[in-house]
Amino acid sequence: MAVKNFVVGLFDDEAVLFPAVKKVRTAGYKLHDVYTPFPVHGLDHAMGLRETSLHTAGFIYGITGTTTALSFMSWVFNVDWPLNIGGKPHFPLPAFIPITFELTVLFAAVGMVMTFCYLCQLMPGVKKHIFHPRQTDDKFVMVIELTEKANAEEVKRFLNEAGAHDVNEQRAEAGWWYGRFDKADEDIYARPANA
């Protein structure tokens, strides 16, 4: 993660935001992120984000749960401590199914929630830079990353023309870091950009 320079613009309406997102992409600026008060259908496509692989991860967690449950129960009842329960076989598959199912769901659900939190960089005890206090309240906030090719004044003018207001330039940490929102950090912005 690194400290970078950004240009931030506020939008009031998704009808203005959508064409602006498209203009940013055709102009070739680097879109850092767009923060919205609610899920906007089709915005991910407009931003050119790739399909999430969260479901693939979920499938892998699920079969991990299935395997764990089946192998652990068979080990317990066949190797570690074989017991005669109601004359049933030592490998009573029908009796294992509910537990296998539950463990599959548990692994898939917990694993996917944690993966989702990781992908969105959300976790208790970590902090991210907030570009505008109203960014998920009632304003649509578009953040453009400044690269060597993009001039700050030019991007600001561009955003103003696209319908944004309160356009400003910010220097901030792009990723997440350990910290709490109710406590101030040591000055991480003192580090040079792209260090």
Add this chain to the structure above:
Amino acid sequence: MKDQFVVPARLKKTSFVLMGVGLLTLLIGLIAFQGENATRFWAGLLQNSSFFLLITLASTFFIAATTLAHGGWQIAFRRVPEAISMAVPALCAILFIIVMILVFGGKEHIYHWVNAHHVAEDKILTWKSAFLNKGFFTTATILTMGLWIFFTLKLRNMSIEEDGWDLKPETGRKLIWRNTVWCGGFLVVYTLSVGSTTPWLWLMSIDAHWFSTMYSWYTFASSWVSGLSLIALFVVYLKKHGYLTYVNEEHLHDLGKFIFAFSIFWTYLWFSQYMLIWYANMPEETEYFQPRVWGEWRPIFFLNLLINFITPLLFLMKRDTKRNYTSVAFIAVVVIAGHWLDFWQMVGPGTYKHLVFPWYELGLGAGFVGLIIFLVANALTKAPLVPKNHPYLKESIVHHT
């Protein structure tokens, strides 16, 4: 925009060929299965006619359930389940004739509770005779079939009548209200019949000593998931022929999700029924699974699980397969065939006992498929393919999953 379906000559020919195959098989069966073997003749008819009736009736259930849930996404292709449900009266008539012959023709190899001697000597059947008797069977069959036909025709007629209405908000409210009321009425009837007594009477009473409270729900799940596949097949067919302009991958995706979800639901009920009986291990209950799990029918029993659970589970898990017309059509055919197999193993072991190659049953099945294609294609031509005055039509057009 092509809004009026015209039956292509090829489809008409296919349906006639299939019906011809069915009739021919019926004639061969009539000659081949004489005397003691006549059991297979009647069992094949019972299996096929009940299966195909229940999967077309699932379309009425689809309309009723989505209407009651205030669903908007299905309006763009609502005329398809409506048309499929128009096959219900004819299939009801066929099944009614068959079960009446079974009950009053003394076909005791299918329903051995129809023999008064057996019942008098058999304590279990004597106890059950308040429910399992000719009078109740006939009354329940006539009542349920009558109500199914009544509600199915009512929902269809209302939908066609509404094409002549206007787009005013109060008209829309009236339309939604009366559809909700009639669909609610149908769901009550459907739950008390398909969800409760009807499969007990028609199919479970083949094994008259045995009982399972899960049986009707299991039958329902089987017919509902194949009914959804049937809707998907017709939607794909119409779309490929340039009809249903407003239907796109989004609608297909939702149908695919339904097939995926209810395949798992079927497995859940299959397992619930099997595990309770396996666990308790009481002879009067396990006798049902004895020929299926440990007898000749063992391969079919596991094939059933493979086709109806593992295949749709793995195949429809990915988003892309649910959004592709060819792959949805493929899995729909697999699911319908799989549940046909399920009905076969529900009827077969209790009637003709031995596992044989089901040429006769498959031939009859082809006949029923032809009949359904013929009736549905005919019903599709009777009305425009888009219910243009439905207040939720726009919601369906802009539908996005």
